[in-house]
Amino acid sequence: MTLIRPDLDTLPAYVPGRAIPGAIKLASNEVCLPPTAPVLAAIAEAAATGNRYPDLAVTGLTARLAGFLGVDAERIAIGCGSVTLCQQLVQATCLEPSDEVLFAWRSFEAYPIVTQIGGATIRTVALDADFRHDVDAMAAAVTPHTRLVIVCSPNNPTGTVVTRDEMERLLAAVGPDVLVALDEAYYEYVNDPAAVDGMTLLDAHPNLVVLRTFSKAYRLAALRVGYAVGSPEVVTALRKVCSPFSVSSLAQAGAIAALDNAADLLPSCAEVLTERIRVRDALLSAGYTVPPTQSNFVWLALGDQTAAFSAHCLDNKVIVRPFASDGVRVTVSAPEENDAFLAAAQSYGD
Numbered sequence: 528m529t530l531i532r533p534d535l536d537t538l539p540a541y542v543p544g545r546a547i548p549g550a551i552k553l554a555s556n557e558v559c560l561p562p563t564a565p566v567l568a569a570i571a572e573a574a575a576t577g578n579r580y581p582d583l584a585v586t587g588l589t590a591r592l593a594g595f596l597g598v599d600a601e602r603i604a605i606g607c608g609s610v611t612l613c614q615q616l617v618q619a620t621c622l623e624p625s626d627e628v629l630f631a632w633r634s635f636e637a638y639p640i641v642t643q644i645g646g647a648t649i650r651t652v653a654l655d656a657d658f659r660h661d662v663d664a665m666a667a668a669v670t671p672h673t674r675l676v677i678v679c680s681p682n683n684p685t686g687t688v689v690t691r692d693e694m695e696r697l698l699a700a701v702g703p704d705v706l707v708a709l710d711e712a713y714y715e716y717v718n719d720p721a722a723v724d725g726m727t728l729l730d731a732h733p734n735l736v737v738l739r740t741f742s743k744a745y746r747l748a749a750l751r752v753g754y755a756v757g758s759p760e761v762v763t764a765l766r767k768v769c770s771p772f773s774v775s776s777l778a779q780a781g782a783i784a785a786l787d788n789a790a791d792l793l794p795s796c797a798e799v800l801t802e803r804i805r806v807r808d809a810l811l812s813a814g815y816t817v818p819p820t821q822s823n824f825v826w827l828a829l830g831d832q833t834a835a836f837s838a839h840c841l842d843n844k845v846i847v848r849p850f851a852s853d854g855v856r857v858t859v860s861a862p863e864e865n866d867a868f869l870a871a872a873q874s875y876g877d
């Protein structure tokens with residue numbers, strides 16, 4: 528007998544982005560600017576009633592999002608970050624150890640973790656040679672055991688998108704009895720007209736659920752709030768498996784204020800759209816392999832150079848995010864921060 532279930536020994540540990548005083552942090556895809564003043568004021572106001580439990584049903588934020596997205600409130604589930612919503616999706620779909628969660632790899636680190644915690648089986652399908660989801664291989668990997676398919680577009684950590692055509696092909700192949708989650712954490716950074724926009728596919732596909740977050744473009748990573756949009760059946764299930772009061776009053780108030788302040792917050796995304804082209808072009812000129820990105824980060828396919836490159840960046844006071852011996856993900860930030868990273872990348876190997 529062991530105190531703790533033995534499979535946890537093999538659980539892939541989530542590696543948080545490192546914080547080192549004085550260093551530029553490009554490891555977690557955050558926006559480097561703080562929340563705007565009206566958002567901070569709303570959070571402070573909510574803090575004044577910090578002695579009270581939050582609204583369990585997250586009524587105000589759900590209604591505000593319903594208006595913002597143009598969907599019924601019964602189709603929105605709010606969660607303690609979209610990572611927690613991923614975990615809730617596993618809990619809502621998988622019961623037997625043979626139940627499978629299917630996703631591309633390499634993709635978001637949280638997917639294998641929440642799958643294993645949920646006691647389900649991990650099934651992965653390799654990205655293609657262009658670091659993109661191979662939706663046909665994913666469709667072929669669906670078995671009678673598949674309960675949940677997670678698609679990440681833009682994909683973390685490679686920045687590539689799934690197109691609308693590819694997503695429709697995948698949904699058609701998967702059929703209506705398997706839940707398909709489309710993780711759009713970087714939705715606000717997408718400007719490729721061919722990229723999928725999950726909201727536009729929801730009406731035709733009751734088995735589709737779209738995940739979005741306030742952690743990136745809306746600058747509220749510390750508050751932990753994200754949302755899922757799907758059919759009332761799926762949303763009801765997500766609400767059932769949500770741990771009570773997990774979305775704090777500060778998160779609820781901050782997210783509403785962030786939506787109210789979108790006009791002030793989102794221009795920093797527009798700057799990223801131009802910076803990511805500049806950063807990628809400079810890296811390509813320096814000889815790196817970098818897929819086109821539709822997000823606020825770039826992927827450097829460094830293979831066995833990954834650890835050495837990441838250590839070199841750290842020596843230059845730039846924190847990047849290494850992934851085993853696959854590559855390094857680097858947040859595209861403000862121009863000065865990007866310049867510091869590019870200087871490090873250009874001096875690597877000198």
Ligand SMILES: *Cc1c(COP(=O)(O)O)cnc(C)c1O
Pocket residue numbers: 556607608609610611635679683710712739740741742743748751752753
């Ligand atoms: C950052 C990110 C999220 C956001 O997670 P939160 O829990 O909402 O902070 C979700 N999915 C992916 C792929 C991400 O990169």
